[in-house]
Amino acid sequence: MSASSLSNRLVMDPTSTERIAEQSRKDPKAAMKAVAGQFEALLLNQLVAAMRENPLGGDDDSAEMDTFRNMYDQQVVQGLVERGGMGLADMLSQQLLRAANLSDGQQELPPASLQLPPVAAARVQQAYGQAPQLAAGQASGATAAADSLPADRQGFVSALLPHAQRAADKLGVAPEVLVAHAALESGWGQRMLRQADGQNSFNLFGIKAGGSWQGGTVAALTTEYEGSKPRKQVENFRAYSSYAQAFDDYAQLIGNSSRYRQALNQGSDFGAYATALQRGGYATDPAYASKLQAVARHVAAL
Template identity: 40%
Template sequence: MDAAAALNQAVLTDGRSLDALKTQSSKDPKAAIRVAAKQFEALFMQEVLKSMRQATLSSGMMENSATQMGRDMLDTQYAATLSGRPGGLGDLIAQQLERQLDTAKPGGHTLTPISQSPQSRYTGPSTAQFVAQMGQIAINPLLAAAQGRSSPPAAPGAVEGDAALREAQGGRSSTAQEFVREHRAAAEAAAAQTGIPASFLIGQAAHESGWGRRQILNADGTSSNNLFGIKAGRGWTGPTTDIVTTEYENGVPRKLVQRFRAYASTAESFADYARLMLGNPRYAGVVAGSETPGEFARGLQAAGYATDPAYASKLERVIRTAQRLQDS
C-alpha cells in the first residue's frame, strides 16, 4: 500500500490522522487534495446511506442500539468502498481543486476547458458551487424517495424511458399527466413551425427533464426552463447556466460541467427548440422524415443530439408514454 493509500485509510478510521494530512499537503499538495476529496466523498456517501436507512421502515424486531451501531459501522465501510472510484464525486472535486491550485501558482496556467467540445470553454462555478451542484445531483433521488415520489434522473438527458413508463402505468402518473397538459399549447405551436408531432416534442421534453422534476437550475436555484437540455454554443447570446451533467465519451459516462441556455419561460424553450431544428442543417432529416417515435428518436441520435448510446431507445419509450397520456 503506497503512502497516499495508507493515509487515506487512516483518515477514514482515525480523525487524528488529519494532522498527517496537513503535513502531506505541504509536501505534496495534489496527493493531499486527492485524499481530502475522497474523504469528502466518503462522508457524503455516509450521509446518503444514513438518509436511506431513515427512509426505510424498521422491522421492529431485533432492533436495538447494538444493531444500530453495527449498521453504522457497516455503512462506514460501504461508504469507503464506494468512494474514490474513477469519474466519481471525489475524482471530480480533486480535478477541480488541482486546476485551481495550478492557477494560483505564480505563472500558473489559466483554467482549461473541461469538455473537449470546441463550443465549451470552462468559465463555470466556483469549487463551492461545483460541490453543491454535485451534492444536489446525488441527493435529489434520495429526497424524492423519502417523500414518496419516484426518483428523478441523475442528470438532464439521462431519464430512463422504462422509469417513466413504470410511473405512467403504475397508478402514479399525475406528474406526467400534468406535464403533458402544461406544455401542450407550447408543443403544438412548435409543431406547427417544424412539422414534428407535438407528442414527440412533449416526449423529448419529458425525457430531458424527467417530466419536469429534474430541470436544469440557475445558480440561484431557480429553473432555467430549458426542457430540452440545449447547450449554449458560441452563437448563443442569451442567459446561460453551468451545471454538472453526464456525457458519454467512447461509450463511457463522465460527469462534466457544461453550459446550457436559460429561458424566461418553458414556452421560450419550445420555441428555441423549434428554431434549432429548423436552423441547423444536421437536423433537416429529423424534421422531414420522422413519422414514428422510433424514426424521430433514431434520427436525433444519428444527428448527434445526445452522446448517450442508448438515447434513441430511451427517448422512443418516453414518447410513446407521452402519446398515451395525451390521448387519455
C-alpha cells in the first residue's frame, strides 16, 4: 500500500494508524510520509470545521443536514490532500525523516518553524512513543559545525587518533584499526547519527542500545542481513556526550565481552581483529571483516 493511499484513508478510516504501523516495518520512509499526510489532513479538517461553526440558519439546519455536511467536508479535505494539500505534508515528512535519520540528505528543509495541532501531536505520540521535534533549524549551524568531524580523511584520522590511542591501549591493538572502525560505521564522520533536534549522538561505532543501556538513545534506519539478504529496519542506538565517551564505551564493550575475546591483543594484525569482530557478531554483513580490514589499511597509509 502506498504512502498516499495510507494518508488518504485518514478522513474516513480511524484505523489507519494501525496500517501505518504495519507499513513502518516494511518501508519506514513511506510510513513517515503517510504520517505527514495524516497531519495535514487533520489540520485541514480543523480548518473546515472552524468554518462550519456558525450555523447557516433556516429550515435546513438539522441533524441529517449536519451529517451530510460533515461527510461532504471530509470528501473535500480528502480531495485537497490528494491534490497536494497546502504543502505542509511535504515539509513535515522531511522533518520526520531527518528526525529518524531516514533522510537521504538531498532535500533542504524550509527555515520556518512548525507547530503541530494538539490532536496531531497526540497521534504521533501514540503511534511512535514520542512527539516529534518539528521546529526547523533548532540546532544552529554553529552547533552542527562545532561537533562535526573534518570532511577530509586525513583530518578525520587526526581528530580521532588521540581518543583511539587511549582505547587501543586497553584492547591491545593498533589505534589505526579503531579509527578505521569509526570511519566504516560513520562514513568517515559524514553519516553521524543525530537526535531529532539535530544534536550529534557521537555514536561512531554503530553500537545499538540494548536493554542494559541506561544512557540516551537515537533511532535510525540500518541495514541488517539475514543470511546474505539485506533488509532495512529502524533500530535504537546509543547516544553519547562526546567522541571520547564513544571510544571509552567501545573499549568497554569489546574488552569486557567474551564474544570478542579473540579480538584482544592483536596489535597491528588488522585482519585478525576484523575477523574476530565479525565472528563475535558485531555486524551481520557477511563482508564486514574484509571491509574493515580494507579501511584499516587505508588509515594506516595516510
